[in-house]
Amino acid sequence: MFTRRNALLAAPAFFASNAIAQIRRGDELTVGVWGGAQERILREFVSGPLEAQHGVRINYVLGGTTERRARAYAERGRPSFDLLYLNIFESRQAVRDGVTQAANTNVPNAQHLYPVARLGGFGVAFNPVTIVYDRRMVAQPMTSWRDFWRDDLRGKVIWPTYPGAQGTAALLMAAKVFGGDENNIDPGFAAIARLRPFPAIQASQDQLFGMFDQQVGAASVEFGSFTRSYAEARNPNIVIADPVEGQAVATNVACITVGTRAQALAEAFVNLHLSPACQRAYAERIYYSPTVNNVEFPPALAAKLVLGPEAVGKLVDFDWDVVIRNQPRWSSRFTREIAG
Amino acid sequence: MLAAFAAPLGVVALLSVQESSELFAPLSFTPSAAQYAEILGDRFYLRTFLNTLLLGAVVTAVSVVLAYPMALWLTRLPPAWKPLGFACVLVPLLTNVVVRSLGIILLLGRGGILTRITEGLGLGRVDLLFGWFAVGLALTQVFLPFMVLALYDVLEAQEKRLTEAASGLGAGPVVTFWRVTFPLSLAGLRAGMTVVFLLASTAYVSATLVGGRKVLVSGMVVLREGLEILNYPLAAAMAMLMLGASVAVTLGLAFVIGRSMPWLSGRGQGEAWVPPRALVLILEALGPWLSRLLLALALFLLLFPLLLVAVASVNNSPQASVAQFLGFTWRWYVAVWENPRYLSDAWVSVQLALCCVAISLAIALPASFALGRGTFRGREWLGAALMLPLALPGIAIGLGMLRLLQWFTALPPFLGLLAVHVVLVAPFMLALLRASVQQLDRALEEAAGGLGASPARVFARVILPQLGPGIGVACVIGFLLSFGEVTVTAFLTTARMQTLPVRIYAEATFSLENTVNAISTGIILLTMLLLWAVNRLMPLDRVWRR
Numbered sequence: 001m002f003t004r005r006n007a008l009l010a011a012p013a014f015f016a017s018n019a020i021a022q023i024r025r026g027d028e029l030t031v032g033v034w035g036g037a038q039e040r041i042l043r044e045f046v047s048g049p050l051e052a053q054h055g056v057r058i059n060y061v062l063g064g065t066t067e068r069r070a071r072a073y074a075e076r077g078r079p080s081f082d083l084l085y086l087n088i089f090e091s092r093q094a095v096r097d098g099v100t101q102a103a104n105t106n107v108p109n110a111q112h113l114y115p116v117a118r119l120g121g122f123g124v125a126f127n128p129v130t131i132v133y134d135r136r137m138v139a140q141p142m143t144s145w146r147d148f149w150r151d152d153l154r155g156k157v158i159w160p161t162y163p164g165a166q167g168t169a170a171l172l173m174a175a176k177v178f179g180g181d182e183n184n185i186d187p188g189f190a191a192i193a194r195l196r197p198f199p200a201i202q203a204s205q206d207q208l209f210g211m212f213d214q215q216v217g218a219a220s221v222e223f224g225s226f227t228r229s230y231a232e233a234r235n236p237n238i239v240i241a242d243p244v245e246g247q248a249v250a251t252n253v254a255c256i257t258v259g260t261r262a263q264a265l266a267e268a269f270v271n272l273h274l275s276p277a278c279q280r281a282y283a284e285r286i287y288y289s290p291t292v293n294n295v296e297f298p299p300a301l302a303a304k305l306v307l308g309p310e311a312v313g314k315l316v317d318f319d320w321d322v323v324i325r326n327q328p329r330w331s332s333r334f335t336r337e338i339a340g
Numbered sequence: 341m342l343a344a345f346a347a348p349l350g351v352v353a354l355l356s357v358q359e360s361s362e363l364f365a366p367l368s369f370t371p372s373a374a375q376y377a378e379i380l381g382d383r384f385y386l387r388t389f390l391n392t393l394l395l396g397a398v399v400t401a402v403s404v405v406l407a408y409p410m411a412l413w414l415t416r417l418p419p420a421w422k423p424l425g426f427a428c429v430l431v432p433l434l435t436n437v438v439v440r441s442l443g444i445i446l447l448l449g450r451g452g453i454l455t456r457i458t459e460g461l462g463l464g465r466v467d468l469l470f471g472w473f474a475v476g477l478a479l480t481q482v483f484l485p486f487m488v489l490a491l492y493d494v495l496e497a498q499e500k501r502l503t504e505a506a507s508g509l510g511a512g513p514v515v516t517f518w519r520v521t522f523p524l525s526l527a528g529l530r531a532g533m534t535v536v537f538l539l540a541s542t543a544y545v546s547a548t549l550v551g552g553r554k555v556l557v558s559g560m561v562v563l564r565e566g567l568e569i570l571n572y573p574l575a576a577a578m579a580m581l582m583l584g585a586s587v588a589v590t591l592g593l594a595f596v597i598g599r600s601m602p603w604l605s606g607r608g609q610g611e612a613w614v615p616p617r618a619l620v621l622i623l624e625a626l627g628p629w630l631s632r633l634l635l636a637l638a639l640f641l642l643l644f645p646l647l648l649v650a651v652a653s654v655n656n657s658p659q660a661s662v663a664q665f666l667g668f669t670w671r672w673y674v675a676v677w678e679n680p681r682y683l684s685d686a687w688v689s690v691q692l693a694l695c696c697v698a699i700s701l702a703i704a705l706p707a708s709f710a711l712g713r714g715t716f717r718g719r720e721w722l723g724a725a726l727m728l729p730l731a732l733p734g735i736a737i738g739l740g741m742l743r744l745l746q747w748f749t750a751l752p753p754f755l756g757l758l759a760v761h762v763v764l765v766a767p768f769m770l771a772l773l774r775a776s777v778q779q780l781d782r783a784l785e786e787a788a789g790g791l792g793a794s795p796a797r798v799f800a801r802v803i804l805p806q807l808g809p810g811i812g813v814a815c816v817i818g819f820l821l822s823f824g825e826v827t828v829t830a831f832l833t834t835a836r837m838q839t840l841p842v843r844i845y846a847e848a849t850f851s852l853e854n855t856v857n858a859i860s861t862g863i864i865l866l867t868m869l870l871l872w873a874v875n876r877l878m879p880l881d882r883v884w885r886r
Contacts, residue, residue: 063845207549335384
């Protein structure tokens with residue numbers, strides 16, 4: 001009986017404004033998120049305070065985006081997750097597919113969100129994808145996405161695999177600088193094919209850093225944040241470029257599931273994630289940039305982040321509907337024309 | 341047990357005959373060959389599929405060549421050194437796959453060890469990284485232990501007097517091996533080849549990490565189509581094709597090796613081919629050196645990751661790496677020790693692995709007698725059917741389980757995970773035990789029975805002591821497999837129950853920290869202790885033969 005009543009309470013909370021659902025002692029929230037530093041920050045700044053304040057229990061299911069998303073789709077409408085974290089394009093698709101909810105107005109801190117972070121749920125961190133390179137292996141600094149096609153980089157580009165945040169950004173930017181876009185992807189594929197043969201194709205940041213350690217190649221496309229940590233810790237020769245065309249937007253998004261029985265608690269969780277303290281911790285520890293406009297940083301740190309409406313506006317965004325619709329076709333093309 | 345495997349398999353089979361690839365299309369019960377037609381009609385998929393089978397075959401062959409010297413070396417080790425020998429073999433199974441592939445990169449990379457050797461010898465630079473060679477090497481490294489352990493038990497059980505008799509009759513080591521040792525080890529060879537082929541042809545993680553995405557294998561197609569693009573039907577069809585190929589290979593191996601052991605069915609043996617005398621002399625001169633070289637190669641391949649992991653675990657670098665040593669630190673060990681979650685997840689994993697081994701043994705031991713001694717028709721088919729869970733890539737089982745999550749989450753979490761682990765582990769134990777059972781000396785049982793021992797007493801006093809090493813080896817392998825399982829478990833883990841490998845994997849998907857290596861080093865040390873303890877209780881060789 002208890003669960004059914006809960007479900008009845010949650011349904012109007014989702015459709016109408018949230019007047020009925022409240023957090024009660026003993027409520028439980030299941031959150032699907034990445035492990036490591038992210039789990040540590042969330043426990044410290046979000047679930048710790050929530051548990052202390054409301055007497056609730058927050059459970060984490062740790063894992064990668066792929067499994068989490070596949071599971072949420074399999075459980076559509078009857079989710080075991082109340083809240084899960086996805087990447088930018090997956091989150092917008094999940095809203096369209098009726099798996100997760102769009103952003104609503106019940107999260108007070110969400111009023112500070114930049115517009116681009118309000119799509120597909122609540123954007124909690126900007127983590128843009130950009131050009132990264134080894135300064136020892138290039139003739140001059142890389143300042144444009146076109147620089148991958150320079151002569152001094154011939155045979156030295158480690159291309160990121162597709163699909164994936166890095167590979168998607170790389171493909172779309174290649175199309176863009178050669179006169180195409182997401183609706184006209186051929187110039188992108190043609191340009192990437194010209195870069196062959198690749199010394200390697202990278203499938204993850206850890207793999208790329210291993211390749212940089214071994215000087216397998218000179219340049220690649222990767223998250224600036226992790227690459228900065230890597231460069232500072234063990235390879236000062238790696239440069240995180242800020243190309244003239246802009247960095248490609250990538251966002252971590254908190255997505256509340258359709259059918260959750262802990263709507264109010266999930267919203268409270270997201271609210272704390274968007275709090276200045278939590279956003280600052282993300283920036284200080286892993287160089288994630290805030291998606292809210294009400295956090296201040298010391299200049300040294302600010303220089304390494306994407307801050308302010310102008311910088312956020314310069315991030316290159318795409319029509320993710322088109323991107324997602326074409327993903328199977330592009331993936332198959334990538335495997336045949338670029339890798340393999 | 342059957343339901344735990346049959347249900348996901350049924351789902352995958354059903355998904356593979358769907359006509360529509362639409363994500364939320366309702367399940368159709370009218371079978372359609374559309375997905376199969378798409379794969380078989382597409383030369384790219386077909387080539388990937390055949391390449392994968394070829395890769396599996398080559399990895400199996402190389403493992404056989406490397407495993408014989410290694411297994412023979414293990415049987416000759418003094419009893420006190422056995423646990424250490426076993427630990428050497430098991431190292432790759434105990435280290436994180438990411439770290440292992442880092443090892444391959446260090447070995448084959450541009451500034452790597454191999455390149456330095458070839459440049460030193462004036463052979464110029466060879467770039468073997470990120471291609472089929474690297475993938476094959478990585479797979480051989482992980483799966484070699486299975487082959488060695490499968491061979492170890494049958495070699496250890498061999499009558500030592502036979503080789504003495506052979507050398508007394510003038511046969512050198514090579515001829516003795518070829519005419520005595522090798523034929524008598526065929527049962528173990530079959531177990532090893534089956535397991536290694538099935539594992540190598542369904543693996544995809546190593547191919548992803550060291551293939552540099554230039555290498556495409558069937559498992560990656562299943563993963564990409566199934567999980568990244570959410571085209572379940574096509575992924576399911578690919579998985580079913582892999583399953584079909586694996587069953588064919590399992591049966592084929594059983595047939596060929598069965599034919600090579602005519603003495604088991606009492607059939608006569610044809611005239612053996614006698615090589616020319618000169619060839620024998622050359623082989624006898626080269627044989628021992630070749631064997632030593634292969635042993636050294638195998639040991640290096642197995643132990644290299646241990647070195648890397650141990651070094652990385654004290655490396656003062658925020659990301660896991662061994663390419664650069666930034667200073668000595670204990671902080672990763674402290675981090676593991678101070679985080680109660682690692683310990684509690686490890687405890688879940690240990691409980692799960694122990695229960696899983698106990699249940700798997702209870703299933704696999706009777707089954708191995710039925711398959712090893714039974715003479716009923718369809719025995720080989722049953723044997724192949726019991727190996728099915730190995731032949732279906734883990735990722736496909738996960739895919740099938742996704743559809744069943746609603747039912748699955750209704751089970752208590754521990755029982756649910758346990759059922760799946762048993763499905764994954766029992767076939768391995770069965771393959772190993774079946775070979776051991778075939779080696780049993782039935783004359784001893786008959787003698788005991790003739791002297792008035794009851795069947796239970798015969799089992800306890802005659803069969804069990806002979807099977808001891810085989811059971812010990814099977815249990816150790818079973819424990820490690822369950823303890824390390826992550827592919828399927830990652831789909832099934834719930835907020836209330838999490839295993840250590842799933843935690844490590846989740847952290848690695850974000851950023852790989854050296855805590856992983858601290859944990860691996862700890863697990864390797866624990867395994868050595870465990871093996872030592874097992875050896876005290878249940879010796880890994882047959883005590884009365886000493």
